[in-house]
Amino acid sequence: MLEEIFRDQWARVFAALVSYTGDVDVAEEAAQEAFAVAAERWARDGVPDNPGAWLVVTGRRRAIDRLRRDRTHAGKLRLLDRAEPGEEVTMDESAVPDERLELFFLCCHPALADEAQVALTLRALGGLSTPEIARAFLVSDETMKRRLSRARDKIRAAGIPFGIPREHLLPARLEAVLSVLYLIFNQGYGDGRADLAAEAVRLARILVGLVPGEPEAAGLLALMLLHDSRRAARVRDGEIVLLHEQDRGLWDVAQIEEGQALLDRALALGARGAYVVQAAIAALQTEERIDWRAVAALYDRLRELTGSAVVELNRAVAVAEVDGPRAALAIVDGLGLDGYRYFHSTRAELLRRLDDTAGARAAYRRALDLATTEAERRFLTRRLGEL
Amino acid sequence: MRYALLINERPGAYDGLTADERAAITAEYVALMRDERMISGERLQPAETATTVRVQGGRTLMTDGPFADTKEIFGGFYVVEADDLDDALELAARVPAARLGGSVEVRPLVER
Numbered sequence: 179m180l181e182e183i184f185r186d187q188w189a190r191v192f193a194a195l196v197s198y199t200g201d202v203d204v205a206e207e208a209a210q211e212a213f214a215v216a217a218e219r220w221a222r223d224g225v226p227d228n229p230g231a232w233l234v235v236t237g238r239r240r241a242i243d244r245l246r247r248d249r250t251h252a253g254k255l256r257l258l259d260r261a262e263p264g265e266e267v268t269m270d271e272s273a274v275p276d277e278r279l280e281l282f283f284l285c286c287h288p289a290l291a292d293e294a295q296v297a298l299t300l301r302a303l304g305g306l307s308t309p310e311i312a313r314a315f316l317v318s319d320e321t322m323k324r325r326l327s328r329a330r331d332k333i334r335a336a337g338i339p340f341g342i343p344r345e346h347l348l349p350a351r352l353e354a355v356l357s358v359l360y361l362i363f364n365q366g367y368g369d370g371r372a373d374l375a376a377e378a379v380r381l382a383r384i385l386v387g388l389v390p391g392e393p394e395a396a397g398l399l400a401l402m403l404l405h406d407s408r409r410a411a412r413v414r415d416g417e418i419v420l421l422h423e424q425d426r427g428l429w430d431v432a433q434i435e436e437g438q439a440l441l442d443r444a445l446a447l448g449a450r451g452a453y454v455v456q457a458a459i460a461a462l463q464t465e466e467r468i469d470w471r472a473v474a475a476l477y478d479r480l481r482e483l484t485g486s487a488v489v490e491l492n493r494a495v496a497v498a499e500v501d502g503p504r505a506a507l508a509i510v511d512g513l514g515l516d517g518y519r520y521f522h523s524t525r526a527e528l529l530r531r532l533d534d535t536a537g538a539r540a541a542y543r544r545a546l547d548l549a550t551t552e553a554e555r556r557f558l559t560r561r562l563g564e565l
Numbered sequence: 566m567r568y569a570l571l572i573n574e575r576p577g578a579y580d581g582l583t584a585d586e587r588a589a590i591t592a593e594y595v596a597l598m599r600d601e602r603m604i605s606g607e608r609l610q611p612a613e614t615a616t617t618v619r620v621q622g623g624r625t626l627m628t629d630g631p632f633a634d635t636k637e638i639f640g641g642f643y644v645v646e647a648d649d650l651d652d653a654l655e656l657a658a659r660v661p662a663a664r665l666g667g668s669v670e671v672r673p674l675v676e677r
Binding site: 287289335336337338339343344347 | 566653
């Protein structure tokens with residue numbers, strides 16, 4: 179129970195403390211201390227009426243104590259001036275403003291390296307511990323600790339602002355936030371690490387709640403929900419299951435409905451970006467009879483938006499359903515994706531359908547060489563055996 | 566906060582430009598100098614005029630030219646007083662070299 183409250187409250191409390199102290203390190207330490215005090219006291223005395231405000235007030239006191247101990251923090255003197263020794267920190271406990279959006283913009287600032295943005299976002303907004311983030315990205319605790327600490331150092335030293343970006347910067351900065359969440363989602367989705375995908379969904383929900391009128395944010399959440407809804411059906415007995423062979427009974431219907439509703443909302447708001455197009459494709463693919471012509475048209479649109487050869491590869495899969503495998507193969511063979519495993523598995527499938535067994539076998543073997551997960555390897559090995 | 570905007574130019578960035586185009590770019594640099602956030606700024610003579618000094622074993626060694634051959638040549642700098650990094654980045658993006666194949670490195674100064 180406490181753990182749930184902590185997870186819900188972490189981002190708000192941390193954001194409030196960053197705003198108050200103007201320093202991510204001081205805020206981090208103060209937040210941690212506040213949560214430690216809460217864990218002890220709440221277990222004994224029960225949870226206060228307004229746990230968030232309690233944590234913020236406690237965190238502020240801790241931050242001031244820390245700054246008093248460490249007067250060398252020259253830049254924080256302004257804060258100390260506001261709270262002279264002996265003076266009690268008082269605040270209206272009901273009025274802790276929600277500054278999580280500012281925190282999103284801080285963590286996803288493009289002046290930070292992508293991997294630092296991802297790690298900071300999971301730590302600050304997601305409330306994940308450093309070892310949890312390290313595990314998710316398959317690096318050592320020490321590496322992740324250094325990554326986070328370097329990122330916090332840069333925020334302080336370079337003066338990366340905590341706030342809502344100026345109007346003309348806003349679209350690009352929101353885009354940066356979305357791409358961080360999408361990166362987290364894909365890390366979880368592609369590698370089957372469900373916890374990260376679920377975390378990305380949780381973060382996207384928070385973001386959409388903070389900016390309900392932003393079409394592309396709604397589009398991204400729709401995309402995540404629609405993709406994630408098929409998670410349980412994507413792997414069976416440790417093997418990848420293709421869309422048309424998936425057990426639809428395992429699809430999360432409520433999540434599909436929610437994703438569909440969000441997609442409609444995103445479109446109504448005028449979303450036209452890459453996320454909403456992918457969400458629309460995912461929505462079409464949940465239909466009983468898939469409209470492959472519409473899917474191919476959407477991939478065409480997505481290619482215009484992204485210029486990506488991988489998108490063109492996906493379009494070819496839809497084209498195969500509409501115009502047959504030969505037309506699809508012509509598209510695929512024009513793509514320079516030799517190092518990409520799905521390029522070879524797609525070619526293999528098309529060659530198989532064209533009764534080119536030798537060609538299909540060679541392509542499956544190449545895909546097998548490039549496969550990164552056991553579930554993929556099992557799938558490809560079986561297909562190879564069935565030729 | 567104070568930041569240095571270190572301007573790296575692509576050699577030959579001005580080749581093939583008309584006199585008017587060059588004048589327009591110069592005007593942009595002048596306009597930047599007039600921005601209220603600007604503390605100081607200097608433009609360097611071409612890299613060929615540089616002499617690089619090293620001291621090894623108490624001996625002063627000199628070589629003709631800049632310290633390394635790079636695709637971009639350090640051509641000048643501004644020192645600005647900006648609210649925060651976003652503010653400084655906005656100024657940096659207005660430096661013509663940034664869109665003429667060069668780059669602008671934004672570095673906070675050590676506050677004394």
